[in-house]
Amino acid sequence: MGRPATCYCMSGVKSMDVDLWKLYRMMFEIRCVEERIKSLWQAGLISGEMHLGTGEEAVIVGVVDHIRDGDALALDHRSTPPLIARGVDPVLIFKELLGQTDGLCAGQGGHMHLMSADHLVASSGIVGSAGPMAAGFSLAGQMLRPNSITVAFFGEGALNQGMLLESLNLAVIWKLPLLFVCKDNRWAITSPSQELTGGSIFDRAHGFGLSCRDVDGLDAEAAWRAAGEEIQRIRSGGGPGFIRARCSRLDGHFLGDPAPVLLRNPGELAKRTGPLIRASLSLRGAGTKERLNSLGGVTRLLRQLAARQEDPVTLLRDRIAGESQRLNVLEREVAEQVEAAAAQALAGEDSR
Amino acid sequence: MSKMNFSEAVDSALAQAMAEDSRIIVFGEDTHTLRLNLRARFGEQRVRSTPISESAFLGAAVGAAMAGLRPVVEIMIIDFIAVAASALLNEAAKIEAFSGGRWNVPLVIRSACGGGYGDGGQHEQSLWGWLAHIPGLQIVVPSNPADAGGLFLGSLNYPGPVVFLEHKLLSNDWLEFMGRGGRTTVRFDVPEAGARAHVSRRWNPISPGRASVVREGDDLTMVSVAVGVHRCLEAAKVLAEDGITAGVIDLRTVSPLDTGTVCSAIEKSGRLLVVDEDYMRFGLSGELAATALERGVRLKYRRVCTETTIPYARHLEDQVLPNTSRILAAARELVG
Numbered sequence: 001m002g003r004p005a006t007c008y009c010m011s012g013v014k015s016m017d018v019d020l021w022k023l024y025r026m027m028f029e030i031r032c033v034e035e036r037i038k039s040l041w042q043a044g045l046i047s048g049e050m051h052l053g054t055g056e057e058a059v060i061v062g063v064v065d066h067i068r069d070g071d072a073l074a075l076d077h078r079s080t081p082p083l084i085a086r087g088v089d090p091v092l093i094f095k096e097l098l099g100q101t102d103g104l105c106a107g108q109g110g111h112m113h114l115m116s117a118d119h120l121v122a123s124s125g126i127v128g129s130a131g132p133m134a135a136g137f138s139l140a141g142q143m144l145r146p147n148s149i150t151v152a153f154f155g156e157g158a159l160n161q162g163m164l165l166e167s168l169n170l171a172v173i174w175k176l177p178l179l180f181v182c183k184d185n186r187w188a189i190t191s192p193s194q195e196l197t198g199g200s201i202f203d204r205a206h207g208f209g210l211s212c213r214d215v216d217g218l219d220a221e222a223a224w225r226a227a228g229e230e231i232q233r234i235r236s237g238g239g240p241g242f243i244r245a246r247c248s249r250l251d252g253h254f255l256g257d258p259a260p261v262l263l264r265n266p267g268e269l270a271k272r273t274g275p276l277i278r279a280s281l282s283l284r285g286a287g288t289k290e291r292l293n294s295l296g297g298v299t300r301l302l303r304q305l306a307a308r309q310e311d312p313v314t315l316l317r318d319r320i321a322g323e324s325q326r327l328n329v330l331e332r333e334v335a336e337q338v339e340a341a342a343a344q345a346l347a348g349e350d351s352r
Numbered sequence: 353m354s355k356m357n358f359s360e361a362v363d364s365a366l367a368q369a370m371a372e373d374s375r376i377i378v379f380g381e382d383t384h385t386l387r388l389n390l391r392a393r394f395g396e397q398r399v400r401s402t403p404i405s406e407s408a409f410l411g412a413a414v415g416a417a418m419a420g421l422r423p424v425v426e427i428m429i430i431d432f433i434a435v436a437a438s439a440l441l442n443e444a445a446k447i448e449a450f451s452g453g454r455w456n457v458p459l460v461i462r463s464a465c466g467g468g469y470g471d472g473g474q475h476e477q478s479l480w481g482w483l484a485h486i487p488g489l490q491i492v493v494p495s496n497p498a499d500a501g502g503l504f505l506g507s508l509n510y511p512g513p514v515v516f517l518e519h520k521l522l523s524n525d526w527l528e529f530m531g532r533g534g535r536t537t538v539r540f541d542v543p544e545a546g547a548r549a550h551v552s553r554r555w556n557p558i559s560p561g562r563a564s565v566v567r568e569g570d571d572l573t574m575v576s577v578a579v580g581v582h583r584c585l586e587a588a589k590v591l592a593e594d595g596i597t598a599g600v601i602d603l604r605t606v607s608p609l610d611t612g613t614v615c616s617a618i619e620k621s622g623r624l625l626v627v628d629e630d631y632m633r634f635g636l637s638g639e640l641a642a643t644a645l646e647r648g649v650r651l652k653y654r655r656v657c658t659e660t661t662i663p664y665a666r667h668l669e670d671q672v673l674p675n676t677s678r679i680l681a682a683a684r685e686l687v688g
Contacts, residue, residue, distance in 0.1 A: 103452075104452075106454075109451060117455040122415075125442075126438050129438065129443060133414065133418075133443065137415045137418070139377075139416045139419075139421070143377070163438070166407055167412070169408070170405060
């Protein structure tokens with residue numbers, strides 16, 4: 001982990017009043033939508049891969065709450081949370097994921113390519129592509145919409161992708177009104193990022209000449225304040241910024257990730273151990289020491305997978321739980337809304 | 353009417369459009385040198401130089417087009433598109449489909465292509481067939497200054513992504529930059545009619561997708577683009593001396609392909625000779641044969657294409673790229 005070269009500055013924070021209830025409502029809605037998506041995927045009603053943003057909600061709402069009309073968002077493969085936070089109709093999202101022709105993208109885009117021209121929001125399934133896309137969005141913003149900004153969301157794994165690093169450079173030399181938000185959940189698909197990343201990602205961004213902040217992305221208020229200050233600075237022409245927000249990944253890389261699949265179906269483990277033992281004992285190949293190292297890598301990975309992950313939704317809930325009645329009302333309301341949206345989508349095409 | 357070089361014609365059409373539409377911006381490597389005149393007229397904000405980062409700036413062009421600009425992005429030579437393939441293949445070409453037709457990418461990718469000046473296999477490829485393989489892209493390959501200017505304006509008017517290719521043997525600017533380099537000691541087989549010609553004072557757009565019959569002839573139909581068109585015309589003249597009338601079609605656009613014009617010519621001649629500087633396998637030449645067969649056109653068929661990696665040595669390069677003697681041999685086989 002790199003030391004923040006630009007420290008999180010407290011000045012100006014007091015002038016910004018955070019509304020934790022508003023943030024919690026957004027986070028809880030996102031969680032409800034994604035839990036519903038998970039059940040629809042399990043039921044086989046959603047096809048293909050499904051990457052949830054569970055564990056990223058605090059940083060998403062902390063940033064997107066500062067977005068106005070005319071601003072743009074370039075998203076990665078975990079696009080449902082920012083789309084919901086941006087105000088895209090969940091019915092249209094459910095319909096799209098269910099493959100209906102009246103979905104958000106007419107059933108042509110699906111989970112990894114959700115986009116809305118009306119909101120200037122586009123996602124992509126190619127890791128790192130939010131960088132170039134955001135550079136283009138913010139270039140258009142710079143020339144056509146004064147004081148607008150663009151946010152790029154991506155994971156720390158994407159910072160080993162050339163196009164994203166190139167975009168950091170492009171943003172600096174063109175002084176683009178662009179905030180790069182790195183959701184650092186410490187995992188690149190099924191690999192621990194630490195093992196694949198030279199140096200510190202924070203130092204990398206700083207090396208390009210970006211204004212950089214390190215923030216606890218599990219703390220919605222901290223994320224909201226850091227993003228608010230950074231976005232204010234960018235809006236007033238201060239040039240691009242970078243936020244590294246440490247967060248969690250509660251549902252694996254995707255719902256088909258072998259780790260959560262094994263957790264859900266312990267029986268799967270037996271199917272995998274037989275071939276593993278046979279491969280380890282097969283004649284010809286690496287020497288014994290190297291074989292033992294490989295097996296040691298498996299246990300090291302399992303240990304890292306077993307590490308407890310904080311849930312940002314629970315963390316914020318604990319902070320406002322004192323007003324239990326208000327909390328119960330909010331949660332009931334939101335859960336009902338989301339269920340109604342899912343039901344409307346499930347009723348079939350043209351059910352709006 | 354005035355005479356213009358190929359790239360001059362493109363720049364002139366671009367300048368006409370930029371004067372009328374402030375959303376048009378130009379960016380790419382070295383535009384401060386290569387597009388100095390445009391930069392002098394329209395300023396540094398609208399004519400930008402980029403770092404050598406094709407992945408980022410082509411991807412940015414897609415985003416800029418989606419968010420309201422009309423970018424002309426320059427990939428210096430088309431070989432370099434490989435560096436930025438994802439931006440083209442996975443973003444530019446797919447946004448309209450992914451959005452259910454609700455979001456367009458009005459983007460022109462301007463790039464030099466082609467060989468014939470001894471620069472080797474990483475800087476002389478054509479790749480139009482490779483690009484045209486991708487649904488969602490238009491691929492424009494003009495053969496002369498008048499078409500180049502008109503088609504460039506047509507490409508700017510098109511609401512989706514267009515790859516606009518300028519063959520280096522037709523573009524004196526590119527040939528000077530990459531081949532001649534200030535020397536008077538090197539020679540290139542430049543088809544003059546394609547490199548410099550009369551153009552109208554004001555540009556009118558030519559929409560991509562329409563071929564042009566540049567020579568009538570019923571014994572055989574030759575189909576090509578860019579420099580290949582001029583090689584075909586040269587061959588047709590020689591064939592005429594033998595009493596063979598060869599028609600020549602300049603496709604002008606590889607995608608969409610003007611199948612109507614091609615098929616009605618083959619219906620008359622019954623013989624198709626494709627001259628394609630791009631790679632032979634799985635490309636434009638096979639596509640034209642398939643198109644004719646699907647339409648039930650009966651034909652005899654030959655093709656003259658680039659079959660291997662383009663060699664550096666000039667005499668080897670001359671043999672690998674389609675040349676007039678290879679075209680003549682194939683034509684005589686067809687009519688013989």
